[in-house]
Amino acid sequence: MALTVLVMIPTRNLFAVIVLSGIYSFLMATALVALDAVDVAMTEASVGAGISTVLLLGALYLCKGEEAKPVHKPWLPLAVSISVAALLVYGALGLPEFADPSAPIHQHVVPRYLQNEVDVPNVVTAVLASFRGYDTLGETTVVFTAGAGIIALLRRRKPRDAQP
Amino acid sequence: MRHDLVLRVVAKLLIPFILVFALYVQFHGDFGPGGGFQAGVILAAGIVFYALIYGVDTARKLVPDWLVETLLASGVLIYAGVGFAGLLLGGNFLDYFVLDHDPIHGQHRGIFWVEVGVAVTVSGVMLKIFYMFASRGRLDEEQDKGGGDA
Structure with missing residues (x-):
């Protein structure tokens, strides 16, 4: 990669x-x-x-x-992205070990999700559609908004000579 | 690409399987990997594939613009409708337990319809974006041929 x-x-x-x-x-x-x-x-x-x-x-x-050749020198964006990347790596160092069962995220709501009271074998679907239904509704609305924005931006306009 | 025999035949063979796979991902999402979003994208990808091989105009005849726009909006409405159905049946918004006498069945029903909503919106949006880009290129060509000053 x-x-x-x-x-x-x-x-x-x-x-x-x-x-x-x-x-x-x-x-x-x-x-x-x-x-x-x-x-x-x-x-x-x-x-x-x-x-x-x-x-x-x-x-x-x-x-x-x-x-096209860039108009500006890339130093400022480069510095910004390198510093953000360094911050992210620094933050990632503080995360718990990968697949650590005692990580905080596995102590809070995950046990209840995994009890699977909705009886759907795929836990991802259960979390996505049921426990986090509000989030998914928001995501669907975001996708819809993206489509509406594309329509608003690229909608076929009338030929130019028809306009005043 | 429209006159390439191999591509046309292979596309004709593959597209039904792509569409069936989309349905499988949609309805088997409760048991295996997948769900509404993936199914919607695969469905749209099948139709985009068809449009690439057979031309956008043919695809537009198959899946016209008004249908795509209706899909785009109705998915969100289906999703929100499930939420309001929960409200009407005496639960909270997006509360699936009240959708059936058996709460577990209610959950299954709610998840099913929610996934349908997601799939419908996603496939609609993907197709709409593709149509928009494709038709824009052709429109520019027409303007170049016709006016010259466009």
Whole structure:
């Protein structure tokens, strides 16, 4: 995955970048399967590698295939992203061990989720649709809003000479 | 791509399986991995695949714009409707226990309809975004051919 990103950075051909990001998504899905998060892996494979690749290719069709030279020097954004990354790594060092059963997150509501009073074998679905139903309603509304925004932005306008 | 025989035949063979797999992911989400979001995306991906091979216009005939826009809105309405059904039957908002005499069955029913809502909205939005991008490119071409100043 790191190799994919490193190849992606100096590449100026946007088509190659899109294909590489699709490869990155598939590798990410594999990593998620290795972490036993099959639901997320499925989403990553279908959204990250499938739909978004198609959408990016569609966007590429509308513009030029080569990335333009940047106007500004990249030092300020680079400094910001490196410092944010350092902060995140510093924060991640304070997290409990991976799959540690005594981690705080496994002490609070997880036992109740795993008792599975809704009797649905896939706990992810139970948490997503039942225990956290409000969250999922919000997510669905966000997706709907994204669609509505796309319609508002890209709605087919009337030809220019029809306008005053 | 429209005249490539291999692609057309392979697409014709694969698309039914993609759509059936979407339904499987949708309805088997209670037991295995999957659920509304994944099913919606796979469904949309199947139709996008069809549009890539056979052209956007053919896909638009199959799944017209008004249908996509209706899907997009009705998914959220189905989801919220489940919530209000819980309210009407004497529970809290999004309370599935009251949807059936047996609380467990009520939960199953609630989760089922909620997942349907998510799948409908997600597939609608994905298709709509794809249609928007695709038709925009074609519109620009038409303007270039017609006016020249566009």
